Amino acid sequence: MPGVEDQKIRLATVWLSGCSGCHMSFLDMDEHLLELQKLVHLVFSPLADHKCFPEGVDVVLVEGAVANTEHLALAQTLRRRSRVVVALGDCAVTGNVPALRNRLDSEGLLQAVYADGERLPGLDPQGEVPQLLPSVLPLHRVIPVDVFLPGCPPAPQSIQAAVGALIQGESFVLPESMRRFG
Numbered sequence: 379m380p381g382v383e384d385q386k387i388r389l390a391t392v393w394l395s396g397c398s399g400c401h402m403s404f405l406d407m408d409e410h411l412l413e414l415q416k417l418v419h420l421v422f423s424p425l426a427d428h429k430c431f432p433e434g435v436d437v438v439l440v441e442g443a444v445a446n447t448e449h450l451a452l453a454q455t456l457r458r459r460s461r462v463v464v465a466l467g468d469c470a471v472t473g474n475v476p477a478l479r480n481r482l483d484s485e486g487l488l489q490a491v492y493a494d495g496e497r498l499p500g501l502d503p504q505g506e507v508p509q510l511l512p513s514v515l516p517l518h519r520v521i522p523v524d525v526f527l528p529g530c531p532p533a534p535q536s537i538q539a540a541v542g543a544l545i546q547g548e549s550f551v552l553p554e555s556m557r558r559f560g
Contacts, residue, residue: 387436387545390422391466392456394442394449395476395514400467401425401441403531407538414538417545435460437544439527439537443469443476444515448508457521462544466537468530470517477514484510 393401401424405411421435422428431452438460444453457463468474488510517523527540543549 386419387417388421388432388434389418389541389545390420390431390435390438390456390460391425392422392431392438392440392442392452393424394440394452394470394517395445396442396467396469397475398424398441399531400439400470400529400537403467403529403534404439404537406534408534410534410538414541414545431455431459433459437462437464437541439464439466439541440470440517441466443473444511444517444520445476445479446508446510450511450520453517453521462524463517463521464525464527464540464544465517465523466527467532468528471526471528473514473516474530477516480513 391401391404405425407414420426421432422438435456438456440453440456440463442449444450465471469476473480488507518526525540525544527536529536
Protein backbone atom coordinates (compact mmCIF):
# COMPACT_ATOMS: atom_id res chain seq x y z
CA MET A 379 0.00 0.00 0.00
CA PRO A 380 1.54 3.34 -1.04
CA GLY A 381 2.38 5.80 1.72
CA VAL A 382 1.31 9.44 1.92
CA GLU A 383 4.67 10.62 0.51
CA ASP A 384 4.14 8.40 -2.56
CA GLN A 385 0.88 10.26 -3.32
CA LYS A 386 2.38 13.74 -3.09
CA ILE A 387 3.72 15.72 -6.04
CA ARG A 388 7.52 15.49 -6.18
CA LEU A 389 8.78 19.10 -6.16
CA ALA A 390 12.37 20.24 -6.57
CA THR A 391 14.01 23.66 -6.53
CA VAL A 392 17.43 24.42 -8.00
CA TRP A 393 19.68 27.45 -7.59
CA LEU A 394 22.15 28.06 -10.41
CA SER A 395 23.90 31.42 -10.99
CA GLY A 396 21.86 34.11 -9.31
CA CYS A 397 21.30 35.86 -6.01
CA SER A 398 18.85 33.46 -4.26
CA GLY A 399 16.12 36.11 -4.40
CA CYS A 400 13.73 33.72 -6.15
CA HIS A 401 14.09 31.18 -3.35
CA MET A 402 13.54 33.97 -0.82
CA SER A 403 10.39 34.97 -2.72
CA PHE A 404 9.29 31.31 -2.64
CA LEU A 405 9.74 31.34 1.14
CA ASP A 406 7.75 34.59 1.32
CA MET A 407 4.63 32.61 0.45
CA ASP A 408 4.36 32.37 4.25
CA GLU A 409 1.31 30.37 5.40
CA HIS A 410 0.79 29.07 1.86
CA LEU A 411 3.97 27.03 2.38
CA LEU A 412 2.11 25.06 5.06
CA GLU A 413 -0.67 24.25 2.59
CA LEU A 414 1.89 23.42 -0.10
CA GLN A 415 3.69 21.08 2.28
CA LYS A 416 0.54 18.96 2.49
CA LEU A 417 0.55 18.49 -1.29
CA VAL A 418 4.22 18.13 -2.19
CA HIS A 419 7.29 16.21 -1.19
CA LEU A 420 10.39 18.43 -1.52
CA VAL A 421 12.89 16.02 -3.10
CA PHE A 422 15.73 18.41 -3.97
CA SER A 423 16.49 22.00 -2.98
CA PRO A 424 19.15 24.30 -1.58
CA LEU A 425 16.67 24.59 1.30
CA ALA A 426 17.36 20.92 2.15
CA ASP A 427 20.51 18.81 2.20
CA HIS A 428 20.07 16.72 -0.94
CA LYS A 429 23.23 15.73 -2.81
CA CYS A 430 21.93 14.16 -6.02
CA PHE A 431 19.03 15.27 -8.23
CA PRO A 432 16.50 12.41 -8.07
CA GLU A 433 14.52 10.58 -10.74
CA GLY A 434 10.80 11.13 -11.19
CA VAL A 435 10.44 14.81 -10.28
CA ASP A 436 7.03 16.22 -11.17
CA VAL A 437 7.88 19.95 -11.05
CA VAL A 438 11.26 21.67 -10.73
CA LEU A 439 11.68 25.40 -10.16
CA VAL A 440 15.05 26.54 -11.53
CA GLU A 441 16.46 29.85 -10.33
CA GLY A 442 19.49 31.37 -12.01
CA ALA A 443 21.37 31.33 -15.27
CA VAL A 444 23.68 28.61 -16.57
CA ALA A 445 27.21 29.92 -16.04
CA ASN A 446 29.55 26.93 -15.73
CA THR A 447 29.96 23.25 -16.56
CA GLU A 448 28.45 22.19 -13.22
CA HIS A 449 25.27 24.18 -13.94
CA LEU A 450 25.09 22.76 -17.47
CA ALA A 451 25.33 19.17 -16.23
CA LEU A 452 22.71 19.78 -13.52
CA ALA A 453 20.34 21.46 -16.01
CA GLN A 454 20.63 18.51 -18.40
CA THR A 455 20.07 16.04 -15.55
CA LEU A 456 17.04 17.84 -14.16
CA ARG A 457 15.48 18.05 -17.63
CA ARG A 458 15.84 14.29 -18.12
CA ARG A 459 14.44 13.53 -14.67
CA SER A 460 11.60 16.08 -14.47
CA ARG A 461 8.16 16.27 -16.02
CA VAL A 462 7.81 20.09 -15.83
CA VAL A 463 10.72 22.55 -15.77
CA VAL A 464 10.00 26.12 -14.63
CA ALA A 465 12.48 28.93 -15.37
CA LEU A 466 12.04 30.91 -12.15
CA GLY A 467 13.03 34.57 -12.25
CA ASP A 468 14.81 36.87 -14.67
CA CYS A 469 18.21 35.17 -14.37
CA ALA A 470 16.75 31.84 -15.54
CA VAL A 471 14.50 33.51 -18.11
CA THR A 472 16.93 36.03 -19.67
CA GLY A 473 20.36 35.58 -18.04
CA ASN A 474 19.88 38.94 -16.25
CA VAL A 475 22.68 40.01 -13.86
CA PRO A 476 24.88 36.87 -14.16
CA ALA A 477 25.01 37.45 -17.94
CA LEU A 478 26.70 40.82 -17.36
CA ARG A 479 29.97 38.88 -17.23
CA ASN A 480 29.49 37.99 -20.91
CA ARG A 481 31.13 41.31 -21.80
CA LEU A 482 34.17 40.64 -19.59
CA ASP A 483 37.35 38.73 -20.31
CA SER A 484 36.47 35.94 -17.86
CA GLU A 485 39.63 33.93 -18.51
CA GLY A 486 41.81 37.01 -17.92
CA LEU A 487 39.90 37.86 -14.78
CA LEU A 488 40.26 34.33 -13.38
CA GLN A 489 43.97 34.42 -14.22
CA ALA A 490 44.38 37.75 -12.41
CA VAL A 491 42.47 36.63 -9.32
CA TYR A 492 43.52 33.00 -8.91
CA ALA A 493 46.88 32.66 -10.66
CA ASP A 494 48.40 36.13 -10.36
CA GLY A 495 46.61 37.29 -7.21
CA GLU A 496 47.70 37.10 -3.60
CA ARG A 497 48.00 33.54 -2.32
CA LEU A 498 45.74 32.96 0.66
CA PRO A 499 46.28 30.02 2.99
CA GLY A 500 43.93 27.15 2.16
CA LEU A 501 42.74 28.67 -1.14
CA ASP A 502 43.64 26.44 -4.04
CA PRO A 503 41.16 26.95 -6.88
CA GLN A 504 42.41 23.93 -8.84
CA GLY A 505 39.50 21.52 -9.00
CA GLU A 506 37.28 23.68 -6.76
CA VAL A 507 35.96 26.18 -9.30
CA PRO A 508 33.82 24.70 -12.09
CA GLN A 509 34.93 25.69 -15.57
CA LEU A 510 33.07 28.75 -16.79
CA LEU A 511 31.07 28.48 -20.00
CA PRO A 512 32.09 30.95 -22.72
CA SER A 513 28.84 32.85 -22.01
CA VAL A 514 26.25 32.84 -19.26
CA LEU A 515 23.01 31.51 -20.76
CA PRO A 516 19.35 31.63 -19.79
CA LEU A 517 17.99 28.18 -18.98
CA HIS A 518 16.00 27.77 -22.22
CA ARG A 519 19.22 28.08 -24.25
CA VAL A 520 20.53 24.78 -22.81
CA ILE A 521 17.37 22.71 -22.14
CA PRO A 522 13.68 22.84 -23.09
CA VAL A 523 11.68 24.84 -20.53
CA ASP A 524 7.95 24.31 -19.98
CA VAL A 525 7.02 27.42 -17.97
CA PHE A 526 8.63 30.86 -17.73
CA LEU A 527 8.03 32.86 -14.55
CA PRO A 528 9.92 36.17 -14.89
CA GLY A 529 10.55 38.76 -12.22
CA CYS A 530 13.48 39.85 -10.13
CA PRO A 531 12.33 38.07 -8.12
CA PRO A 532 8.86 36.91 -9.11
CA ALA A 533 6.26 37.93 -6.55
CA PRO A 534 5.33 35.22 -4.03
CA GLN A 535 1.76 35.37 -5.37
CA SER A 536 3.01 34.58 -8.90
CA ILE A 537 5.05 31.63 -7.63
CA GLN A 538 2.08 30.43 -5.59
CA ALA A 539 -0.26 30.65 -8.60
CA ALA A 540 2.16 28.82 -10.89
CA VAL A 541 3.09 26.08 -8.43
CA GLY A 542 -0.57 25.67 -7.41
CA ALA A 543 -1.66 25.16 -11.01
CA LEU A 544 1.22 22.84 -11.86
CA ILE A 545 0.79 20.54 -8.85
CA GLN A 546 -2.89 20.23 -9.71
CA GLY A 547 -1.89 19.07 -13.18
CA GLU A 548 -3.06 22.24 -14.91
CA SER A 549 -1.07 24.19 -17.44
CA PHE A 550 0.09 27.59 -16.29
CA VAL A 551 0.45 30.67 -18.44
CA LEU A 552 1.55 33.86 -16.78
CA PRO A 553 -1.08 36.59 -17.23
CA GLU A 554 -0.07 39.16 -19.87
CA SER A 555 -0.01 41.95 -17.27
CA MET A 556 2.74 40.10 -15.38
CA ARG A 557 5.03 39.37 -18.37
CA ARG A 558 8.16 41.47 -18.63
CA PHE A 559 10.14 39.73 -21.34
CA GLY A 560 9.86 39.35 -25.09
